[in-house]
Amino acid sequence: MLCSTCRLRPPVTDDGRCLLCAGPAGAAAPMSPAPMPPAFIAPQQYLRSPEGLAKAVVVLLTVVAAADVLAVAAGQNTRRVVAAGLEDDFATYDEAAASLADNLYATAGALQTLVSLATGIVFIIWFRRVRLNAEVFDPSMQPMRPGWSIGAWFVPIANLVLPRRIAGGIWTASAQTNADGSRRTVPATVMNLWWGFWVVSMVASQYTTRQSWKAEQPQEILDTTALVMGSDVLDIVAAVFAVLFVRALTRMQGERAALGMFPLGTPGVPGREGWGRAH
Structure with missing residues (x-):
């Protein structure tokens, strides 16, 4: 159980507030300290939603993955152009197609x-x-x-x-x-x-x-x-x-x-939204 106001420290007063939130009045007559939950983590350590x-x-x-698919397609195109040239010992090699294949391969x-x-x-x-x-x-x-x-x-x-x-x-x-x-x-x-x-x-x-x-x-x-x-x-x-x-x-x-055993950040800390604060 945490303070009903700040949700960071154990309560020490009858209304469930911690020593700091209760102020001087609460400090004058504190209740016996509540046992610290075994899973309680120091207030400076917080969970932040990933x-x-x-x-x-x-x-x-x-x-x-999409870029890899494009690279596979560009590689296959390059192999097609080179293989076509090998068939006739590059006698009818298409230089324009080869240049385009090289550019696509490099871009990918x-x-x-x-x-x-x-x-x-x-x-x-x-x-x-x-x-x-x-x-x-x-x-x-x-x-x-x-x-x-x-x-x-x-x-x-x-x-x-x-x-x-x-x-x-x-x-x-x-x-x-x-x-x-x-x-x-x-x-x-x-x-x-x-x-x-x-x-x-x-x-x-x-x-x-x-x-x-x-x-x-x-x-x-x-x-x-x-x-x-x-x-x-x-x-x-x-x-x-x-x-x-x-x-x-x-x-x-x-x-x-969601088990509610851990402090989940402080107001204004990025990443706190989405998980909320533990109770």
Whole structure:
């Protein structure tokens, strides 16, 4: 139970107000302090709704998938043009069609880069938000400090492992509790599929990019373009599972916040709307 006025501190008066809200009159004759709920979190730590950020991430991930589809189509067009030239040893090679194919392929690649960068930034902001909420839910479940929710993505090699470790702690802490106070176990299948396909997609992208830089002969261009298209398909699958992961974790945190055991921010703090204040 929290103060009936500020909803931040335990009540100390008969009318349910805390020491600060009661003022000098309440301080003169306080009631015996109410026991602090075991799940009470220090007032400076608040839950903030990740729902707005989650919606932005989902939209951007959808755009990423669309850009990948465009890149696959551009790659297929490039393969068609090059293959047509190989059939007659480029005797009737269409230079205009080849130039158009190159431009479409380059444009699709540039669009992929820009959209992926924007999505990565917003995703990490969302990831930090849910990590901070998990600190309020259950800090004992968090294997690393909150700052690593950002830093872990930028450590070479380790960024293939650390973010998943952090996500696991967030997932566990965000699982809704049962009526008897026990933790509900939520299968992490969606999270594991997202992370698995994302890692495979990243590794494949690095490999195919290096191969495409070395491709000079027509047959090499055909082969590497096919590899890049395969990498783009993996990225589409990873984006789909990322959407499912973001939506699932955001929903889980909303359900856990609805239990009413945690302070949900202060007036005027962005992100408070949508969840309201706990009682």
